[in-house]
Amino acid sequence: MTQRKASLSTGALDALLADIRSDLWSTTDNHRSPHPDPDKLLEYATHSAPSLVGKQVQEHLTVCPDCSSRLDAFKAAAQVWEGLDGDARIERFRKRLHPPGQHELAFPVEDKPSLIPKGNSAKDHVIQPRTEQSIREWITRQILRDAEAIETDCDYVLPNGLHSDTHINLGRICRSESTLAPIVRVLDEMLTGRNFDTLVSTSWALATIARRLVIRRSALPSRGIRHVTVEGYDPPSILEGVPSGANVILLVDVVVTGSQIATVTEELKRQNAASVKAIAIVDADYSGERVSGPFEALCHVPINIAAPNQSSRWSDRPRAQFNPVAGRMTVKKLKPRSPTEFLEQDSAARQFLEIR
C-alpha cells in the first residue's frame, strides 16, 4: 500500500492533536455522567423508549431532581404547545437537546424567584414551579415577538406621565383567532385550580382575550365565570356590576408602577369584591416605586422608564400617547389638525366618510 506524504507542519499537527484531545474529553466526560442522555430522556417522555431503557430512566428520575425538572419542563412545554405548530417546535427542542454535553433546557429568560408560587414539599418549591414559570415566560415572550407586539419606535407617554421606550401593543395579538389562541391557552393553564368567579379586563385587547378565556372555561365543571370590563384610567370605570363577594382575577396588560392595579382593585373592593388577584401580561421590571400590591406576570420585558422632567435617551423619537378612542398608543401630531386637514391626510378615514 502506498502512502501519500502528509504535509502538515508540527504547529498544525499540534493544533489537530489538541482538537482530538478536546473531542476525547467531551466524549469521556459524557460517558462518566450518571444522567440519562437527552435522547433517552426524550424517548422516555414520549413513551418510545425500549423497556429496559425506560426502567433505567425511571429509576434515575426517582433520585435525580435535575432530570425530573428537565422532564417536567419538556412535558409542560409539549402540553402548552399542543396545536401551536407543536410538532415543529418540539423538533427544534429535540435538536437543541442533542448537542453532547448540554444538560439543561436553556430557556432564555431568568426566573423571578419572588413570583414563584410556593409548593408544599421541597421538590414542589424548588423545581416544579420554577420550570412552569420559565416556560410560561418564554412562551409569552415568543407570542409577543411573533405578533410584533413589542414596539420600540416612539417615545411613549404612559397614562401616569412617565416616558417609556417600549410599548406592548396587545392589539396585535387580537388580529386573528390563531394569534389569540396561544395567549388564551397560557392564561388558562395559569388559572387552572384557582378559585375565581369574575374576570376583569382593563383594555379592549384584554377583553378580547378574557371573553375567549370565559368561553374556554365554560366547558369546565366550575362554569359561570363573569366577565367585567374596565375603561379608562383616572378614574377607572367598571362597566358591569361586580357581585358582592366576588373572587376576582384582574387582567392588566403591562405593569410599570402598578397604579392601574391599585385603583381598579380599590374600586372593586368598594363594590364588595371578596378578593382581587392581579395578573399582568408583562411586568416592565420598573425599578422605581410600585404602588400596587403583589401581582403575577406571564412574562418580564425590561422597559426603560424616564420621569416626565428627565431627558430620556429616546426623546428624539416621535412621541406617542395613550389614545382613549383607539385604546392604544398613537403618535400625537405636533399641531392640531382641522377635520378637513385630517381627511386630506388620512385616505382610509376619507373613504370611510364618503361611503354612501
Place this chain on the structure above:
Amino acid sequence: MPDGHEREKNECRLREAIGELSSDAQRLLKLFYEERLSIREIAEKHLLISESAVKVRLTRIRSKFKPLIAAPRKGES
C-alpha cells in the same frame, strides 16, 4: 501534558494516518490547521459547500484519529 516521547509517538501515528486519508480530507486539514482559514472561508472560497458540511467533515476526520491517541486523564490539556 503528555511527555516528549508520548507526544512524538502521537505525532508520528497522526502523520501516518493523515497520509492514509483521501486527498480531499488532507486538503481540508491543510486549509484548516496549516493555513488557519476559517470554516466560512473554507466553505465559501475553497470547497463550495456549507459551513455545517465543513464542520461535519472535520469532526469525522478527527474521530478517525481518536483510537490512535491515548485518552486524556482529567487535568490534562
